[in-house]
Amino acid sequence: MKLSLDRTPSCHTLGSPEPSGALLRVALVGSPNVGKSALFNRLTGRYVTVSNYPGTSVEITRGTGRLGGCHVEVLDTPGMYSLTSASEEQRVVRRFLLDGGADVLVQVMDAKNVSRMLALTLQLVELGRPLVIAVNMMDEAARLGIRLDAAGLSRRLGVAVVPMVAVDGVGVEELRDAILRASREPAPLPPIYGNGVGSAIRAVRAALGGTYAVDPTALAALLIQGDADALTRIRTGERDGGERALTVSREHLSRFAEAPAYRVAVERQQAASALAAGVVTQQEATRLDWGARLGRLVARPVTGVPVLLLVVYLGLYQFVGQFGGGTLVDWLEGPLFGERINPFFGRLFAGIPWEAVRSLFVGEYGLLTLGVRYAVAIILPIVGTFFLFFSLLEDSGYFPRLALLVDRLFKRLGLSGRAVIPIVLGFACDTMATMVTRTLETKRERVLATLLLALAIPCSAQLGVILALMAHQPLALGIWSLSVLGTFVVIGALGARVLPGEGPVFHMELPPLRWPRVGNVVTKTVARMQWYFLEVLPLFLLASVFLWAGQLTGAFQAVANGLKPLVGALGLPVETARIFLFGFFRRDYGAAGLFDLERQGLLSPIQLTVAAVTLTLFIPCIAQFLMMLKERGVKTALAMLAFITPFAFGAGYLLNLVLRRVL
Amino acid sequence: MSEGTRRTMVCGFCAREFVEDKAQTACGACVLNGGCRWLRCPHCGYENPEPPRWMHNLMSLVQPVLARRPHG
Numbered sequence: 001m002k003l004s005l006d007r008t009p010s011c012h013t014l015g016s017p018e019p020s021g022a023l024l025r026v027a028l029v030g031s032p033n034v035g036k037s038a039l040f041n042r043l044t045g046r047y048v049t050v051s052n053y054p055g056t057s058v059e060i061t062r063g064t065g066r067l068g069g070c071h072v073e074v075l076d077t078p079g080m081y082s083l084t085s086a087s088e089e090q091r092v093v094r095r096f097l098l099d100g101g102a103d104v105l106v107q108v109m110d111a112k113n114v115s116r117m118l119a120l121t122l123q124l125v126e127l128g129r130p131l132v133i134a135v136n137m138m139d140e141a142a143r144l145g146i147r148l149d150a151a152g153l154s155r156r157l158g159v160a161v162v163p164m165v166a167v168d169g170v171g172v173e174e175l176r177d178a179i180l181r182a183s184r185e186p187a188p189l190p191p192i193y194g195n196g197v198g199s200a201i202r203a204v205r206a207a208l209g210g211t212y213a214v215d216p217t218a219l220a221a222l223l224i225q226g227d228a229d230a231l232t233r234i235r236t237g238e239r240d241g242g243e244r245a246l247t248v249s250r251e252h253l254s255r256f257a258e259a260p261a262y263r264v265a266v267e268r269q270q271a272a273s274a275l276a277a278g279v280v281t282q283q284e285a286t287r288l289d290w291g292a293r294l295g296r297l298v299a300r301p302v303t304g305v306p307v308l309l310l311v312v313y314l315g316l317y318q319f320v321g322q323f324g325g326g327t328l329v330d331w332l333e334g335p336l337f338g339e340r341i342n343p344f345f346g347r348l349f350a351g352i353p354w355e356a357v358r359s360l361f362v363g364e365y366g367l368l369t370l371g372v373r374y375a376v377a378i379i380l381p382i383v384g385t386f387f388l389f390f391s392l393l394e395d396s397g398y399f400p401r402l403a404l405l406v407d408r409l410f411k412r413l414g415l416s417g418r419a420v421i422p423i424v425l426g427f428a429c430d431t432m433a434t435m436v437t438r439t440l441e442t443k444r445e446r447v448l449a450t451l452l453l454a455l456a457i458p459c460s461a462q463l464g465v466i467l468a469l470m471a472h473q474p475l476a477l478g479i480w481s482l483s484v485l486g487t488f489v490v491i492g493a494l495g496a497r498v499l500p501g502e503g504p505v506f507h508m509e510l511p512p513l514r515w516p517r518v519g520n521v522v523t524k525t526v527a528r529m530q531w532y533f534l535e536v537l538p539l540f541l542l543a544s545v546f547l548w549a550g551q552l553t554g555a556f557q558a559v560a561n562g563l564k565p566l567v568g569a570l571g572l573p574v575e576t577a578r579i580f581l582f583g584f585f586r587r588d589y590g591a592a593g594l595f596d597l598e599r600q601g602l603l604s605p606i607q608l609t610v611a612a613v614t615l616t617l618f619i620p621c622i623a624q625f626l627m628m629l630k631e632r633g634v635k636t637a638l639a640m641l642a643f644i645t646p647f648a649f650g651a652g653y654l655l656n657l658v659l660r661r662v663l
Numbered sequence: 664m665s666e667g668t669r670r671t672m673v674c675g676f677c678a679r680e681f682v683e684d685k686a687q688t689a690c691g692a693c694v695l696n697g698g699c700r701w702l703r704c705p706h707c708g709y710e711n712p713e714p715p716r717w718m719h720n721l722m723s724l725v726q727p728v729l730a731r732r733p734h735g
Contacts, residue, residue: 037680394675421676421709432701432710439708511678519722524675527712531700 023064024072026179027102029093029124031117032079034110035136037061039166040076043176067176075102083123083218084225084261091229097127098233100213104130104183106175111141111148111163115276119268122192125157128215130182133161134175139168140512143292145283153279192271197264200224200252207245210237224249225261295513299401301408308405311398315389316467317477324385325468332377333599342369360548371544374592375537382464383532383588384525390428390460391524395516399424404510413489414448414496416441422449426457428528433457434627444499450632451495451640454624455647456488458616460532461588465595466612476609483613483655543582543589556581566649570614571656572607583615590615606659614652617644672702676709 026043028036044063061076077096078089097105107124109117114135124131135148154161160178164171193201204220212219212233222230223245234242253260297303345361345368352358362369393399399420407417419440426433430453437449458466470477550556556578563577570576575597583590594611597603603611628637673680681704701710714722 033679041680391675397678399676418707421707425710436703436708436710519725523714523718523722524712526718527700527714530715530718531712534700 024067024070024179024183025075025101025103026067026072026106027075027077027096027104028106028108029077029080029097029120030108031081031110031120034079034108034117035166036076036079036108039106039108039134039136039164039172039175040074042166042169042172043072043074068180070180072179080120082120082265083222084227084265095229097124097129098214098218098229100129102129104132104179106132106134106179108134108136108166111135111138112144112146114148114153114280115273118272118275119265121157122268122271123218123221125159126192126215126218126221128217130185131159132175132178132182133157133159134166134171135161135163136166138163138170139165147281147283149279149281153275156275156278193264193267196252196256197224197260197267200249200260203248203252204245207248208234208238210234210239212237220245220249221264224253225264291513295397295401295510298398298513299404299510301405304401304405308402311393315393316386316463317471319389320382320385320464321467321471324382325464326471328381328385329378329468329595332381333373337373337377342373345369356552359552360545363548365544365547365551367541367544367548370547371540372537374589375533375540378465378592378595379461379540379588380529380533382468383460384529386460386464387428387528387532388521388525391521391528392516394524395514395520397511397513400510401513409489412496413452413492414499415445415452415492419445419449422453423457426453426459427463428460429532430454430457430459431621431623431627434624434631438631444496447499447632447636448492448495450628450636451643452488452492454628454640455491455617455644456484458484459588462591462616465588465591466616469595469598469608469612473605473608476605476612479609479655479659480612480616483651484616487617487651540589547578547581570610570649570652571660572611573602575602576607576611579611579615580618583618583621590618606656606663609659610652610656613655614648617648617651672711672714674704674707674709675711677704677707679704679706681705 028040030036040061040063044065063074063076065072065074077093080090080093082090083094083097096102105124105127107117107121109121121133133153135150138148141148148163150161150163160182162171162175162178164175166172192198201217201220201224204223205217208216208220210216219230219234223234231242231246234245238245256263258266298307342362345366349358349362352361359366361367364370402424403417403420406420410416410419419437421439422433422436425436433453434450437446437453440446440449466480467477470480547556550559559581560574560577563580564574567574567576567580576594579590579593579597581590582593594603594608594615598608625637625641628640632640700713702713703710
């Protein structure tokens with residue numbers, strides 16, 4: 001990215017609002033997390049250009065838009081607290097500002113913390129560049145009882161102050177107008193400092209005769225704070241190498257009792273606080289808004305656990321299990337596939353004289369009658385409802401609170417609340433979640449999370465199918481839930497004791513709880529469904545081909561026969577052997593097979609419970625196992641496999657014994 | 664100097680904004696890098712589904728209508 005000063009005149013300098021084709025350059029600056037990027041999107045669009053600042057690895061995001069008749073380039077700079085900050089990102093922004101890299105500066109500030117942010121404002125004012133203050137998050141400030149006299153602040157600073165809510169687009173048009181107006185004249189410099197610092201800055205400023213991209217006052221203020229970059233600029237910019245300015249600076253600094261940088265910072269903050277005191281009023285918050293109240297309720301154990309159970313009951317059991325797995329699957333399986341699509345395919349392929357070829361498409365394991373039917377009629381409505389429910393929770397801001405809620409429990413399992421991210425994602429896809437475990441802090445946490453994902457976290461389709469299967473058998477569902485949850489807790493706690501290492505620490509800034517937005521929820525649901533369908537359909541078809549080939553060659557029957565003693569020991573009918581074979585290809589394929597079997601009336605409630613528990617705990621699908629190999633290494637992944645397989649069948653065996661005695 | 668056009672998005676978990684490019688940097692170690700339909704948030708590591716382009720185009724038509732409705 002080229003950031004030089006010798007540019008073609010921008011339309012504001014031409015004094016005409018007509019389109020000139022020249023670029024007005026607007027830079028958004030401000031502290032981190034004040035909504036700069038949200039405002040950036042409003043001023044430009046979703047498509048942006050990202051480039052490194054010359055000579056650094058710091059990224060500057062830029063986009064283009066129009067203000068009035070002007071083309072503008074908008075730059076979203078990394079967050080900064082002060083012009084004297086030390087990090088590389090903040091030094092880059094400071095360099096950019098001192099180079100006069102923007103025609104107009106827009107300082108974005110958080111309306112909830114105006115006093116803290118005005119200190120940077122005063123430094124920006126010193127630059128003498130056109131400046132506009134965008135006070136963002138006015139809605140959140142209002143809910144906290146904070147009121148801002150924007151007109152008063154504007155009068156005191158001599159620059160436009162625009163209250164706004166960037167995410168909703170409130171105030172964006174006013175900001176556009178203010179930017180255009182500001183581009184015509186630089187901000188005036190109000191008195192900021194007391195006599196000591198103020199006179200030092202004025203004296204050094206008077207000693208500077210060079211030409212600079214910004215008002216020399218900013219350089220003078222930085223120089224007396226001992227800023228090396230300002231010193232270099234002054235040495236380069238002055239004919240005498242800055243000697244006169246340095247002498248004046250030393251004279252004044254010798255009169256300071258404290259370190260000059262500290263003194264300047266204190267006086268600047270005092271000026272900022274005085275400014276804020278005149279324009280910000282804090283009213284007694286008479287009541288917390290619904291978001292804050294609900295946010296507290298869902299994160300506290302006493303109220304959060306019942307809320308979690310309610311969410312699971314309404315969202316997973318009623319919506320995904322009953323509606324998705326019941327109503328929708330019934331319709332797709334029966335009237336659509338059973339009565340129309342499958343008979344149509346049957347007639348279509350009836351002309352093929354070779355049974356082996358015909359059965360590849362429309363046989364017991366046919367591509368169309370099994371692969372497509374499983375993917376479209378059973379899995380798709382279930383994952384569709386699951387992803388809709390998941391996206392609703394995600395967009396509401398519930399997941400970070402869930403992380404906070406389970407943090408204490410997770411610590412006992414050697415995990416932290418941060419592990420909620422892979423665990424929650426595991427309910428969508430365990431393979432992806434296994435990859436995400438690499439974001440956990442310690443190796444111990446990564447190994448434990450990988451093991452628990454492989455063992456006790458069913459993926460979206462598997463969970464949905466099981467919920468659909470058991471929606472009408474609450475006792476079976478309760479036993480399945482307790483078995484899987486119990487495994488998660490017991491194995492996690494044991495694993496935490498066996499594996500050496502420090503317990504992780506979890507800190508997270510909670511975003512506000514909010515109403516899910518229809519557009520976001522629809523987009524995320526459709527994106528997930530598209531991802532799932534594009535991934536699942538080819539694999540389902542491939543699995544059908546394998547099963548067809550296995551049946552044709554007799555290999556499938558031989559493996560199924562080999563598994564018969566095992567399924568017999570679990571008290572399951574011989575037909576379930578193929579379910580475990582299905583499950584090896586994909587968890588959801590196995591679950592869909594179980595669904596099929598139950599619909600044929602081949603499973604008693606006890607058998608259904610035992611099969612569902614065993615299948616959930618059973619070996620992860622091929623994709624997940626490959627990801628385990630990649631993420632945790634061959635030795636660890638094989639060790640997990642060696643543990644999980646006998647554990648799953650052992651748990652199924654024990655459960656069968658217990659249930660047959662008790663029920 | 665690397666340069667490219669990318670979309671920005673808001674993370675579904677931590678609600679912070681990031682540019683796709685940064686997500687890809689965070690995904691650098693993955694064999695599917697650039698080939699999957701997920702964007703990892705560089706701030707918290709959460710995997711966000713990448714909105715299909717056709718969906719984005721459709722929503723850009725619908726969203727102005729939805730945005731006029733009151734919400735909390």
